Amino acid sequence: MDMTELIRRFRQRIAEGPVFGPFSKTSDPAIVETLGHAGFDFIILDTEHGPNSIETVQNLIRAAQLSQMAPIVRVPSGDYEMIGKALDVGAAGVQVPQISCAEDVGAAIEHAKFAPLGMRGVCRFVRAAGYSSMERGEYFRRANEALLIIQIEGQAALDNLDDILAVDGVDIVFVGPYDLSQSLGVPGEVEHPLVTEKMQQIVQACLDKGVFVGNFTETIPQAETWTGHGLRYISYSVDVGILYEAAKNLVRDFNRMRNRNG
Numbered sequence: 621m622d623m624t625e626l627i628r629r630f631r632q633r634i635a636e637g638p639v640f641g642p643f644s645k646t647s648d649p650a651i652v653e654t655l656g657h658a659g660f661d662f663i664i665l666d667t668e669h670g671p672n673s674i675e676t677v678q679n680l681i682r683a684a685q686l687s688q689m690a691p692i693v694r695v696p697s698g699d700y701e702m703i704g705k706a707l708d709v710g711a712a713g714v715q716v717p718q719i720s721c722a723e724d725v726g727a728a729i730e731h732a733k734f735a736p737l738g739m740r741g742v743c744r745f746v747r748a749a750g751y752s753s754m755e756r757g758e759y760f761r762r763a764n765e766a767l768l769i770i771q772i773e774g775q776a777a778l779d780n781l782d783d784i785l786a787v788d789g790v791d792i793v794f795v796g797p798y799d800l801s802q803s804l805g806v807p808g809e810v811e812h813p814l815v816t817e818k819m820q821q822i823v824q825a826c827l828d829k830g831v832f833v834g835n836f837t838e839t840i841p842q843a844e845t846w847t848g849h850g851l852r853y854i855s856y857s858v859d860v861g862i863l864y865e866a867a868k869n870l871v872r873d874f875n876r877m878r879n880r881n882g
Contacts, residue, residue, distance in 0.1 A: 621688050623748070624762045627712050630690040631767075633661055634792075634832055638847045641689070643836070643858040645670040649683035651859055656687025663689055664855060667706075668696045668717055678709035678747060685710070692769065698724055700741070703731040708746040713767025715794060720776040722783040729789040732768050734760045737789065767791045769834075769853070772822055773799035781822065785829045792853045793826050795819050795835040811842075823849055 621629075633639050641662035644652060655663060665672065665680050672680065677693060684691035693706035694715040706714050716728045730738040740763075745752045749759040768789065773796030777784060785793070797810040797819065806812045819835065826833035827850050834853025837843040838861075843854050 621685065623685060623710055623712060624765060626685060626688065626690050627765050627767065630662060630712065631791075634852050638852050638854050640843070640854050640856050641692075642856055642862060643670075643694075644680065645858055645860050647672055647676045647680070649679045651863075652680045652689075652691075653683040653687045655859060656684055656689035660689055662692055662712070663859075664692045664694050664715060665711075666694045667702070668694050674705045674709060677706065677711075681710045690767075692767065698728045698731065700731045703728065704741045707732065707740070707763065707766055708743065708748055710747045711766065713769060713791070715769040715771060717771040717773065717796065718799075719770040719772055719784065720774060721780045722787050725770060725784055725787040725790060728768060728770060729787070732766065733764050733789070737764055769794050771796050771799075773797075774803040776803075778818060778822070781825050785825060785831060790831065792832045792834055793822070794853065794855070795822050795833065797836055820849065823851060 630639065639661035641660045641664065642655060643664045643666050645666050652663060663684050665677050667677060681691040690712040692713045692715050693711040694717065695702040695706055697718065698716045703714050703716070714732055719725060719728070731740060732738060734740050734742065744754070744756050744759050748763060769792040770790050771794045772781070772784065797815060798808065800818060801807055801809050801812060801815045804814050804818060806814060809815060823833050832852045834851050834855060835846055836855045837846060838857055843856055847854060
């Protein structure tokens with residue numbers, strides 16, 4: 621499927637209800653492709669905490685696109701070069717971590733969009749432009765449809781929340797519960813009442829502004845709870861964690877069978 625059409629389909633789905641997708645920390649396109657065939661709406665290809673380079677990410681993007689799943693690249697920072705490269709190799713969008721203030725949002729927009737929306741570095745001899753096969757005006761127009769997702773995950777962002785949400789150009793706000801828990805002094809306790817309270821504060825502020833909001837969940841009950849609070853962009857677990865849990869459950873069942881027949 622054409623990436624522009626994939627982005628448009630994603631936008632339609634999230635407008636209608638929640639979308640679901642895992643983080644990915646592998647470098648194997650087959651795993652990404654498999655998850656797409658399973659029916660996930662999107663996948664977050666993680667270059668902040670994952671092992672991938674821009675060279676390996678482009679093959680993961682191909683695999684996601686082939687299986688009709690929107691590939692989002694979480695860049696390591698709001699760096700000009702990293703955002704541009706992720707979009708050059710064809711990402712459906714970028715997810716920018718550690719947003720703390722309105723200026724961070726403005727910088728992310730500037731790095732992710734071509735004029736007049738931003739000042740992204742211009743090169744049409746890239747995968748996203750069909751290696752120059754796409755008419756240049758069409759490429760620049762289509763490129764600005766890519767998704768921009770920002771992560772709010774610290775006390776500084778909470779302090780500046782109204783200013784952050786006042787900046788136009790963000791498609792989705794993603795709440796990072798683990799970093800948020802650390803900033804609140806309860807690292808890893810993502811269901812701590814204080815973390816839940818602050819997350820609900822962020823969610824309500826986003827909903828009041830008409831901005832889609834999402835977070836990371838590790839269980840179906842967590843996902844169900846947060847969709848009930850109005851979240852639309854639900855990241856569910858991590859590909860390696862999903863594989864581990866499935867394999868662990870199989871081994872458990874085989875051991876039970878072996879014990880019964882032993």
